Amino acid sequence: MISLIGIGVSGESCIGTLSFYRKNRTAVPEYKISDTQAELCRFEQAHRQAIEELKELQEQAGQKAGGEEAAIFEIHQMMLQDQDYCGFIRDAIQNQHANASYAADMAAGHFSEMFSAMEDEYMRGRAADVRDISERLIRLLNDGQADTPESLFAQSGTEGFILAADDLAPSETIQLDREKVLAIVLRHGSQNSHTAILARSLGIPAVIGLGDGLSEEYEGMQAAVDGAAGKVYICPDTETLHAVQAKSEQAGQRRSRLSRLKGTANMTNDGKKIELYANIGSISEIKQALENDAGGIGLFRSEFLYLENTHLPAEDEQFAAYRQAAEAMGGRKVIIRTLDLGADKQADYFPLEAEENPALGFRAIRICLAHPDLFKTQLRALYRAAAYGNISIMYPMITSVEEVEAAKKIAAEAQQELAAGGIPFRSNVETGIMIETPAAALISSELAPMVDFFSIGTNDLTQYTLAADRQNPNIGQFINPHHKAVMRLIKMVVDNAHQAGIWVGICGELGGDISLTRTFLKMGLDELSVPPGLVLPVRDAIQNIDLSQEEKKEIENHI
Ligand code: PEP
Numbered sequence: 001m002i003s004l005i006g007i008g009v010s011g012e013s014c015i016g017t018l019s020f021y022r023k024n025r026t027a028v029p030e031y032k033i034s035d036t037q038a039e040l041c042r043f044e045q046a047h048r049q050a051i052e053e054l055k056e057l058q059e060q061a062g063q064k065a066g067g068e069e070a071a072i073f074e075i076h077q078m079m080l081q082d083q084d085y086c087g088f089i090r091d092a093i094q095n096q097h098a099n100a101s102y103a104a105d106m107a108a109g110h111f112s113e114m115f116s117a118m119e120d121e122y123m124r125g126r127a128a129d130v131r132d133i134s135e136r137l138i139r140l141l142n143d144g145q146a147d148t149p150e151s152l153f154a155q156s157g158t159e160g161f162i163l164a165a166d167d168l169a170p171s172e173t174i175q176l177d178r179e180k181v182l183a184i185v186l187r188h189g190s191q192n193s194h195t196a197i198l199a200r201s202l203g204i205p206a207v208i209g210l211g212d213g214l215s216e217e218y219e220g221m222q223a224a225v226d227g228a229a230g231k232v233y234i235c236p237d238t239e240t241l242h243a244v245q246a247k248s249e250q251a252g253q254r255r256s257r258l259s260r261l262k263g264t265a266n267m268t269n270d271g272k273k274i275e276l277y278a279n280i281g282s283i284s285e286i287k288q289a290l291e292n293d294a295g296g297i298g299l300f301r302s303e304f305l306y307l308e309n310t311h312l313p314a315e316d317e318q319f320a321a322y323r324q325a326a327e328a329m330g331g332r333k334v335i336i337r338t339l340d341l342g343a344d345k346q347a348d349y350f351p352l353e354a355e356e357n358p359a360l361g362f363r364a365i366r367i368c369l370a371h372p373d374l375f376k377t378q379l380r381a382l383y384r385a386a387a388y389g390n391i392s393i394m395y396p397m398i399t400s401v402e403e404v405e406a407a408k409k410i411a412a413e414a415q416q417e418l419a420a421g422g423i424p425f426r427s428n429v430e431t432g433i434m435i436e437t438p439a440a441a442l443i444s445s446e447l448a449p450m451v452d453f454f455s456i457g458t459n460d461l462t463q464y465t466l467a468a469d470r471q472n473p474n475i476g477q478f479i480n481p482h483h484k485a486v487m488r489l490i491k492m493v494v495d496n497a498h499q500a501g502i503w504v505g506i507c508g509e510l511g512g513d514i515s516l517t518r519t520f521l522k523m524g525l526d527e528l529s530v531p532p533g534l535v536l537p538v539r540d541a542i543q544n545i546d547l548s549q550e551e552k553k554e555i556e557n558h559i
């Protein structure tokens with residue numbers, strides 16, 4: 001048995017036969033062209049076609065995996081339309097008389113090197129994306145034939161196999177036949193790559209970064225892939241085989257047990273109920289929320305409408321999106337958070353001044369209150385869409401009573417304008433605020449009577465309470481959402497909400513942390529909003545809790 005160690009990118013395991021996918025990387029032809037105009041036309045045509053192909057992949061990814069995964073191919077379209085990237089290719093054709101495919105190959109080399117040299121790990125992961133889009137262009141400029149893992153599927157007949165390769169482009173990963181590809185094992189790749197993200201979403205066991213140890217000599221051999229441990233065993237011994245088999249069976253049993261929880265209540269053994277909603281960042285994720293039986297949408301990050309656009313989304317554009325969300329969820333609650341731009345979320349068409357500490361700067365409600373027209377446009381769209389479903393409105397990053405007053409004033413103006421214009425809308429819309437600053441938590445007794453609900457944003461609440469930038473990968477050890485300070489603030493917010501007779505939930509990542517579910521139930525939280533894939537695991541945890549059994553003093557332990 002040979003053991004290879006890499007990075008596990010999904011927790012799944014499996015056993016199968018290795019099949020190597022060797023890309024036919026014929027050298028890109030290099031020659032000088034005399035008619036630069038004709039070559040530029042050829043490039044523009046291939047470019048248009050590449051965009052069309054990526055739109056199709058975007059749709060396919062949305063259906064197979066979800067909104068975030070579909071966005072990968074939207075990013076590819078944006079990269080392909082990037083002025084620097086296209087300018088590089090056009091310049092090489094026009095001024096160096098390079099043939100278009102060679103110019104695209106040079107662009108791949110230039111930009112992927114640039115990304116690889118960046119400090120930011122996320123940006124380094126983009127090198128693979130720029131190579132992927134360039135290969136698409138080169139293919140279209142040459143014979144148009146796709147070089148895909150399809151050839152392997154043909155060879156393998158009906159049998160499933162473990163796909164081994166140097167690396168796999170995101171566009172190849174999304175097209176994998178899930179019936180046939182039991183797992184992916186790669187020599188290269190990074191945890192942050194879009195290929196890794198896609199493998200996780202598709203539930204394909206995957207281990208990357210295995211290096212040259214993953215030799216082609218192992219073609220056709222049996223392998224056991226342990227995605228959780230990041231290990232691949234070639235010709236596994238009986239003991240290893242049984243261990244990996246057991247892991248894979250347990251995962252399968254867990255999946256079917258969770259799926260049997262659909263339609264059941266979020267209720268503890270001793271009868272305490274809690275609402276369980278889903279967090280989403282785009283309309284396409286509603287499908288996942290419903291598939292996972294979420295009781296509603298607890299946080300709809302409306303930024304997607306702004307960040308995915310090349311212009312400020314108009315009122316009608318927003319109305320259509322919110323209405324679609326409300327209708328898709330039937331009568332279930334859809335809590336739409338108003339614009340949370342700034343800090344890590346920037347839109348080119350809405351430039352914000354560079355700041356020393358953007359997380360402590362001009363963001364979210366601060367931007368909205370400084371740009372009442374921008375804010376009012378969103379509020380008008382929300383009140384109009386509320387006539388078509390169960391929409392609630394939520395304001396982010398509140399730090400004071402005055403901000404809530406100012407937001408309510410603009411909301412009232414939006415309603416008056418709609419009424420004056422004879423535009424149909426609903427006025428009695430549930431309105432809440434996010435408690436994600438220590439200031440809001442500490443004055444929650446004063447804020448509670450002003451609103452209908454609180455939703456605790458533990459991601460920001462943790463960063464601001466612990467003075468630990470959530471974007472800084474070097475201070476991970478300081479970002480501890482279990483910290484007593486965070487837990488005490490949560491408890492204080494719950495008590496103050498209930499004192500004022502309003503409901504309170506958590507929509508930060510901590511809501512999905514099942515090690516705290518019991519504590520949250522004891523604290524009296526009314527709602528937890530979690531990523532769609534965590535709805536059923538959290539329901540499972542809730543159903544296995546009996547609050548009447550006081551074997552541990554949960555709250556006291558945490559705060
Ligand atoms: C939070 O801060 O916990 C939250 C849910 O908002 P976001 O992660 O979008 O900042």
Ligand code: MG
Nearest residue numbers: 436457459460
């Ligand atoms: Mg936040």
